[in-house]
Amino acid sequence: MKNYQTALDRYRAAADDGDTAARRKLGRILLEDGLRYLEDGVLQGDAEALDILSAVLKEANRLHYKGMKQSQGVNVVDETDFSKVQPGNVIYFGRNADKNEAMPWRVLDVQEGKVLLFSEDILEYKAFNDNWGLVTWENSSIRKYLNSDFMDKTFSDKEKFIICTTKVVAHENLMCNTDPGRDTRDKIFLLSAVEVEKYFPVNLDRKCFYCMTDKKNNSRSSWWWLRSPGFNEANAACVGEDGSFAYSYLRDVRGGIRPALWVEA
DSSP states (O other), X not given: OHHHHHHHHHHHHHHHHTXXXXXXXXXXXXXXXXXXXXXXXXXXXXXXHHHHHHHHHHHHHHHHHHHHHHHTTOOBOSSOOTTTOOTTOEEEEEEETTTTEEEEEEEEEEETTEEEEXXXXXXXXXXXXXSOSOOOXXXXXXXXXXXXXXHHHHOOHHHHHHBOOEEEOOOOOTTSOOOOOOOEEESEEOOOHHHHHHHOOSHHHHOBOBTTOSOGGGSOOBOEEEEXXXXXXXXXXXXXXXXXXXXXETTOTTXXXXXXXXXXX
């Protein structure tokens, strides 16, 4: 690892001296020869090289994501101070267990010392409820999953501590007269159709992709579940691939999951 460390030291020295030509040259060494050196070390079983390479690739992925979002006019906050975030910011909170990466959330609302976060991506696909029958959010299996297994695998104990237990209102679906059930108290929940109309009034802004998709620009969007009922209690509302409201049977395993939660600011 000596040569790699030497490249790092020279790169920093050149940056401090303002030598742009040397900076570019040593930058290429760092990015090209340095990564090649690390890859060779990994192939030879060098545990230190594996750790460094993993860190480099994760940071590169984070910077790529940040650059992509900034090109879309989204402010991506690196070090999250919840007392300073604004609606529209994207922050990192928790970890995606499947990708082992920090999880991005969009700030939807800020009020009374609390911040409403909403998953920037579809995180996985699940049925709204595992069994047939007439079900509302209150007694759905997806509610149980989000507030147990999902929370345990996504958030550290410290992060769980600042997630608020929130009154989740059983909003009526204004497009039908289906009974929405009773209000609940949850840490993690799905948005209702009323909330989606409030925070995403334009269909285009509701379109979403699966988080495991690398090339989002070349990918097809997916539909995702809401907690609102459908035209009867055997189905639930969702946001379709084009961003419009739709419905699907409760046991449809193709439904995307985009959780929401409030945290203390």
